[in-house]
Amino acid sequence: MGKSSIIFFERKYPSANTILMKDQLPVLIDTGFGSDVKDTEQLINEAGVSPEALHLIVNTHYHSDHVGGNFHLQKKYGVTIAAHKWEADLINACDPEACSAEWLDQPVETYRVDTKLSDNDEIHTGNRVLKVLYTPGHTLGHISLYEPEEEILICGDLFHKSDIGWLNIFREGVSSIQRSLESLDRLAKLRIKQAYSGHGPQIDNPLVAIDAARERFEKWLKAPEKVSWHACKRIFSFTLMIKNGLAKEEIDNYLLNCGWFQDFARYAFQLQPEDFIQILVDEVIRSGAASWHNNYLIAAAPYHAPQEQWMNKNIKPKDWIVNQIV
Structure with missing residues (x-):
């Protein structure tokens, strides 16, 4: 494989965006909605990585639009899946609360989390290192990923270019607004040139988007x-x-x-x-x-x-x- 690259796939709903770290150890971040898995496979192949060559799948969080392709890719190709430890435990226990799928009425096919991630863990792709940042709010086990060489942030559904991720106060707790603000404050301290979120286009002015998200969360504190x-x-x-x-x-x-x-x-x-x-x-x-x-x-x-x-x-x-x- 040639020079490493970060490939961003902006996807239509119901799939979330997908990011491919094309390197010696290719890593796929989020796998889209389950019904779109053939499209997910095609995107990977067209980027020059065969699905069986994937080293790891990393999920920013466990909602159906981010993990739906896990079942197929794990079963067919044996790809290892990584997620935050708190969500991993629910998934591996087949807990009815996993993925909030029952509460949201969204289908998700079974998968297993092989690698449980914690804050500040590192994911090595060969020529790059992704740092795991625990950024709860949208879900309790939500993570972001930071690539320091090119100063790229993958922020899941914490914030988008012109929106923020919805908050589940009944499953994640009423303090999810404060947790979201704390997560944004942590990310704002990083040097970020480009950010990729779970929905919408790439974010060319990440700190502006973070400030806008913070302002909206602060308004929510005053008007729940x-x-x-x-x-x-x-x-x-x-x-x-x-x-x-x-x-x-x-x-x-x-x-x-x-x-x-x-x-x-x-x-x-x-x-x-x-x-x-x-x-x-x-x-x-x-x-x-x-x-x-x-x-x-x-x-x-x-x-x-x-x-x-x-x-x-x-x-x-x-x-x-x-x-x-x-």
């Missing part, structure tokens, strides 16, 4: 309801993407069976879930996150709808014990 609105719209929009829209007559029953919807309705907005349905639908339309098309509510952001056959698998961590990789 904004945290819940941000999360509800992001989660519901993702649902509309992976289901390729919801028919008007399906929406009530679907939302009433979602853990996230029940929690936000009752505890964030002090409403009965039945009374929150139309309020949420109206808000995603008002904000431009979704719109009606032939009686279907469709997400506005560009996305690549999963195949219906794949979605019908409906695999959740509670099912993993039967299919556990050995």
Whole structure:
């Protein structure tokens, strides 16, 4: 293999962005949504790295859009997977809370974390070293990766070019805003020329983006309801993407069976879930996150709808014990 390089793949929803460290020991950071795994394979191959040559997969955190390709790449090619130790323990125990998949109603096929990462660990790719930075907030086991030679940061869903990752106050705790701010403050002390986040384009002015993210989190401290609105719209929009829209007559029953919807309705907005349905639908339309098309509510952001056959698998961590990789 020639000179090492860092290759960034900006991807449509429902997949998160993917980064390939092309070096003597190739490392893939985040593997996209499960239904897009063939596209993930193709991206790697076109970059000049065969999937079987991958030395390691590193996940910034365990949400379905970041770990969905793990199952296929681990089972077919035996690729080692690394993640923060706190998320690794839940995944390897097939805990129903793993990946928040049940609560979010997002399918994730079973995988095993082989390498448990901690803050300040180093990942060697041959000619480069990636430093593991523990940056909780979006999830409790969220990590970022820093490459000091080119001063490149891979920040997962902590912040994006013009947005921040939604916060799960019911699974990650109400202190997730403070944790996010502490994570941003830590990153702001680094020399960063370029950053790659889990969604959206590369970030050419990382410190500007960090300052903007900090300002937004600080506003959330003063108006916690904004945290819940941000999360509800992001989660519901993702649902509309992976289901390729919801028919008007399906929406009530679907939302009433979602853990996230029940929690936000009752505890964030002090409403009965039945009374929150139309309020949420109206808000995603008002904000431009979704719109009606032939009686279907469709997400506005560009996305690549999963195949219906794949979605019908409906695999959740509670099912993993039967299919556990050995």
